[in-house]
Amino acid sequence: MRRKARxxxxxxxxxxxxxxxxxxxxxxxxxxxxxxxGFTAEPENFDFTSTDxxxxxxxxxxxxxxxxxxxxxxxRIKPLLAKSWTVSRDRTVYDFQLRPDATFSNGxxxxxxxxKFSIERAKTDWTISLKSKMDVVDRVEVLGPTHARVxxxxxxxxxxxxxxxxxxxxxxxxxxADLANKPVGTGPYVxxxxxxxxxxxxxxxxxxxxxxxxxxxxxLKYIADPTALNNALLSNEIDVISQITxxxxxxxxxxxxxxxxxxxxxxxxxxxxxxxAKPPLDDVRVRxxxxxxxxxxxxxxxxxxxxxxxxxxxxxxxxxxxxxLSGAYPHDPARAKRLLASAGKQNMSLRLRIANLxxxxxxAQVIESELSEIGVRVTIEPLDFPAVWLKExxxxxxxxxxxxxxxxxxDIVTFGDPDFYWGYHNPRVARLLEQADSGPPSRQAGTMxxxxxxxxxxxxxxxxxxxxxxxxxxTKVTGLVPNQVSESFDLTGVKPAR
Amino acid sequence: MTTSAVLMxxxxxxxxxxxxxxxxxxxxxxxxxxxxxxxAQVALGVNATPELLARTRHEFGLDRPLISQYLDxxxxxxxxxxxxxxxxxxxxxxxxxxxxxVTVWLVGTGMLVALAMAIPLGTLAAVRHRKPSGAAISGFAxxxxxxxxxxxxxxxxxxxxxxxxxLPSGGWTPPNQDAGAFLRGLVLPALSLGLVQGAxxxxxxxxxxxxxxxxxxxxxxxxxxxxxYQALFRHGLRNAALPVITVLxxxxxxxxxxxxxxxxxxxxxxxxxxxLDSVASRDLLAVxxxxxxLVVGVLLVNFVVDLLYTVLDPRLRxx
Numbered sequence: 001m002r003r004k005a006r007x008x009x010x011x012x013x014x015x016x017x018x019x020x021x022x023x024x025x026x027x028x029x030x031x032x033x034x035x036x037x038g039f040t041a042e043p044e045n046f047d048f049t050s051t052d053x054x055x056x057x058x059x060x061x062x063x064x065x066x067x068x069x070x071x072x073x074x075x076r077i078k079p080l081l082a083k084s085w086t087v088s089r090d091r092t093v094y095d096f097q098l099r100p101d102a103t104f105s106n107g108x109x110x111x112x113x114x115x116k117f118s119i120e121r122a123k124t125d126w127t128i129s130l131k132s133k134m135d136v137v138d139r140v141e142v143l144g145p146t147h148a149r150v151x152x153x154x155x156x157x158x159x160x161x162x163x164x165x166x167x168x169x170x171x172x173x174x175x176x177a178d179l180a181n182k183p184v185g186t187g188p189y190v191x192x193x194x195x196x197x198x199x200x201x202x203x204x205x206x207x208x209x210x211x212x213x214x215x216x217x218x219x220l221k222y223i224a225d226p227t228a229l230n231n232a233l234l235s236n237e238i239d240v241i242s243q244i245t246x247x248x249x250x251x252x253x254x255x256x257x258x259x260x261x262x263x264x265x266x267x268x269x270x271x272x273x274x275x276x277a278k279p280p281l282d283d284v285r286v287r288x289x290x291x292x293x294x295x296x297x298x299x300x301x302x303x304x305x306x307x308x309x310x311x312x313x314x315x316x317x318x319x320x321x322x323x324x325l326s327g328a329y330p331h332d333p334a335r336a337k338r339l340l341a342s343a344g345k346q347n348m349s350l351r352l353r354i355a356n357l358x359x360x361x362x363x364a365q366v367i368e369s370e371l372s373e374i375g376v377r378v379t380i381e382p383l384d385f386p387a388v389w390l391k392e393x394x395x396x397x398x399x400x401x402x403x404x405x406x407x408x409x410x411d412i413v414t415f416g417d418p419d420f421y422w423g424y425h426n427p428r429v430a431r432l433l434e435q436a437d438s439g440p441p442s443r444q445a446g447t448m449x450x451x452x453x454x455x456x457x458x459x460x461x462x463x464x465x466x467x468x469x470x471x472x473x474x475t476k477v478t479g480l481v482p483n484q485v486s487e488s489f490d491l492t493g494v495k496p497a498r
Numbered sequence: 499m500t501t502s503a504v505l506m507x508x509x510x511x512x513x514x515x516x517x518x519x520x521x522x523x524x525x526x527x528x529x530x531x532x533x534x535x536x537x538a539q540v541a542l543g544v545n546a547t548p549e550l551l552a553r554t555r556h557e558f559g560l561d562r563p564l565i566s567q568y569l570d571x572x573x574x575x576x577x578x579x580x581x582x583x584x585x586x587x588x589x590x591x592x593x594x595x596x597x598x599x600v601t602v603w604l605v606g607t608g609m610l611v612a613l614a615m616a617i618p619l620g621t622l623a624a625v626r627h628r629k630p631s632g633a634a635i636s637g638f639a640x641x642x643x644x645x646x647x648x649x650x651x652x653x654x655x656x657x658x659x660x661x662x663x664x665l666p667s668g669g670w671t672p673p674n675q676d677a678g679a680f681l682r683g684l685v686l687p688a689l690s691l692g693l694v695q696g697a698x699x700x701x702x703x704x705x706x707x708x709x710x711x712x713x714x715x716x717x718x719x720x721x722x723x724x725x726x727y728q729a730l731f732r733h734g735l736r737n738a739a740l741p742v743i744t745v746l747x748x749x750x751x752x753x754x755x756x757x758x759x760x761x762x763x764x765x766x767x768x769x770x771x772x773x774l775d776s777v778a779s780r781d782l783l784a785v786x787x788x789x790x791x792l793v794v795g796v797l798l799v800n801f802v803v804d805l806l807y808t809v810l811d812p813r814l815r816x817x
Contacts, residue, residue: 127554391534
C-alpha cells in the first residue's frame with residue numbers, strides 16, 4: 001500500500017518534470033520575422049512632449065515618429081522626411097523639400113502643413129524643457145504641399161541638429177488627441193499593443209513610404225533588474241540587450257559564441273560636479289587639486305569594469321569638436337596636496353550628494369578614498385534618483401560635489417548657463433558658445449573646442465568617464481548601431497544575418 | 499446561537515474592517531505628502547521652468563489644500579475611481595485590477611506550494627520527531643527559513659532557465675492567452691516564493707501536530723485500536739489546524755511583501771513591480787492606490803481567518 005503510494009508520487013514528479021521540459025522551445029517565438037529587444041527603463045507613457053526621460057524617444061523616435069532629418073551613427077545629419085534642404089546666405093531661412101509619399105499611421109498624408117503644425121506645437125503645447133530648442137524659430141511657412149520654409153530669428157548652427165532629436169518629430173494634425181496612449185507617426189513601425197510593466201509590441205507600418213524593415217514585428221521587453229535582463233538573453237527569451245547595465249556580466253556574453261557584444265560610445269558623460277558657486281569649490285585651485293587627486297583610469301576600472309572612455313571635458317568622441325583632454329590633470333596627489341596648502345584649504349569636509357545609481361555609488365567610494373589621501377573628508381549621501389536628486393541637488397543647488405550621468409546630446413552648452421547646478425559662471429564661455437552657434441558653420445568646431453578647453457582649464461567639473469554603450473545580441477542579429485548618438489534605439493537598420 | 503446573533507457578529511467585524519481601511523487611507527495619504535520629491539518635476543525633467551512647474555502642479559491638482567486632495571481621493575476610491583496617474587495619464591483603477599490579477603496568481607500558487615510542502619513534511623516531522631528522518635526535515639526547514647525568496651528565485655533561474663533551459667527565466671503570459679506558457683512561467687516564481695514560506699510553515703505544523711499528539715483524546719483513539727496516522731487524521735488534524743491557520747494569515751501578508759521582490763526577479767507585471775516603478779517616478783496617486791489595495795488585502799485575509807476559526811472550532815461560535 002505504502003510502496004504503491006511512493007511509486008505514484010515518483011511517477012507524478014516525472015510527469016511534472018517532463019511537462020516542464022516541453023517549455024524549452026516556447027520562449028521567444030522562433031519566427032524569423034520577430035525581434036525581441038530588452039531594455040531596463042520602461043516608457044511611462046508615449047507622450048514625450050510632456051514627459052521627460054530617455055525611455056520614450058528610445059522606443060519611438062525614428063521607429064514610430066520621424067523627423068525631417070536624422071543623425072546617423074557617426075553623428076552626421078541625413079535626410080529623413082525632408083528629401084533635401086537649402087539654407088539662405090544669412091543662414092536664417094531653411095527651405096525643406098519634403099517626401100511626397102509619406103503618410104501617418106492614421107491615414108493622413110504628411111505635408112508641409114504638418115511641419116508647421118509640429119514646430120509651432122513644440123513652442124506652444126510642449127511642457128518639457130527641451131521645447132526651448134525651438135525658441136530660435138521665428139515662423140514656419142507653407143509654400144506648397146511638399147515645401148516648408150522655416151525662418152529663424154538668428155542664425156543657429158545647432159538648430160538642424162536639434163531637429164533630428166525628439167523636438168523635431170513630426171506629428172499629424174489629426175493625431176495628437178491622445179499622445180500618451182496612441183502615438184501617430186510616419187515611421188516604419190506602429191504601436192500595437194502595450195502590456196505595462198512587461199512589453200510594447202511594434203508591428204511594421206504597412207503603408208510605410210521607405211524601405212520595409214527586416215523584422216515585421218519588434219517586441220520591446222522591459223526588464224528593470226540587470227540580472228533578470230541578462231538571464232532573459234541567456235535563456236532565449238529575448239534576442240538583444242539594448243544596453244548592459246551590469247558591466248561585470250559582459251564577459252559571460254563575450255565568452256559565449258551564441259552572442260556578440262558590441263561596444264560603442266554614448267553621449268552620457270559621468271560627471272563629478274563641483275558646486276562652483278559655493279566655497280570652498282568656488283576657488284579654482286581647490287577644484288584643480290581635487291581633479292588631480294583622482295585617478296580616473298583606476299576609477300573607471302573599479303566603477304565600471306574598465307568599460308568606457310576617459311574624455312577630460314564635456315564632449316563625446318562622436319561630436320565634431322572632440323579633442324582628447326583626458327591628460328589635462330594627470331593623477332598627482334602630492335601636487336594636489338601642495339595646491340590645497342597654497343589655497344589655505346587643508347582641512348576640508350565635503351558633501352558628495354550622488355544619484356543612487358550603480359555607477360555613481362561605486363565611483364563615489366573611489367573618490368572618497370582618494371580624496372582622503374590628500375586630507376579631504378568626504379561624506380557620501382546617496383539620493384533617490386531622479387526625484388530627490390532633482391529637487392535637492394539640481395534645483396536647490398544644495399551640495400558640494402555630486403555624481404550623475406549627463407545623457408543629453410551636446411550638453412556642453414549648460415556651462416554657458418550660470419543658473420545651471422554647476423554654478424559655473426565664466427562670461428567668456430557663454431560668449432564663445434553664442435558665437436559657435438550663430439557664427440559661420442566653418443568656425444563652429446574650432447570655437448567649440450575653445451569652450452571645451454576653457455571649462456577644462458577652469459576645472460569646472462571633473463569628467464570621470466564617458467558611459468559605454470554595450471549591446472549584447474544573438475549572432476544572428478546584425479545592423480545594430482554601436483554608438484548611441486541619437487536619442488533613438490534605431491531599429492530601422494537591424495536585420496537577420498544572412 | 500441564533501442567526502441574528504451571527505449576523506450581528508459579522509456586522510461588527512465588517513464595521514471594524516471598514517474603520518481600519520479608513521484609518522489606513524489617512525495614514526497612507528499623509529505618508530505620501532512627506533515623501534521628498536515633486537511629481538511635477540519628475541515628469542518635466544531637468545531644466546523645467548518655475549512657470550511650467552506651477553502649471554503642471556496645478557494640472558495634477560497638487561496646489562490644492564491637503565484636506566480637499568484627500569477627500570477627493572477617498573471619495574473617488576469608494577466609488578471605484580482611483581484617479582488618473584500623473585505619469586501614465588491613464589486611469590489607475592483598471593491598471594490596479596490588471597496588476598492585482600498577476601499578484602493574486604503568484605501569491606495564491608506560492609501559498610499552495612507552501613501548504614503542499616508544509617502539511618505532509620510538518621506532520622511527518624512531528625510523528626517521527628524522535629527518528630533521524632524527523633530531525634532531517636526540521637533541519638531542512640531551518641535552512642529554508644534562512645534563504646530569502648529572491649535568492650531562491652535567482653538560484654532557480656540559474657539552474658532551470660539558464661543552464662537547463664526547461665522553464666522561462668521570467669515574463670508573464672495571461673492564462674487566457676496561452677495556458678501552457680502561463681503555467682510554465684508561474685512554476686519558478688511560485689516555487690521561490692512558496693518554498694521559503696513552506697519551510698517556515700513546516701515548523702509550525704510540526705509543533706502543532708506534536709502538541710496534538712500528546713493530547714488525551716488521541717491516546718483514547720489509539721486505545722480504541724486506531725493506528726497512529728488514522729487517529730491523527732480522524733481526530734487530530736482539525737485541532738492541529740487552528741494555530742496553523744493563524745500563522746497562515748500572517749504569512750499571506752509576508753507573501754505579499756515577498757511578491758514585490760519576486761516579481762522584480764521574474765519580470766512579472768504585478769502590483770509589486772507597479773509599486774516600485776510608481777515610487778521611482780513619484781506617481782504618488784498610483785502609490786497610494788497600490789498601498790491601499792495591499793492594506794485592504796491584508797485586512798481581508800485577517801477577516802477571513804477570524805471567520806475560519808469559528809468554522810473549524812465549534813466552541814468559538816458560542817462565545
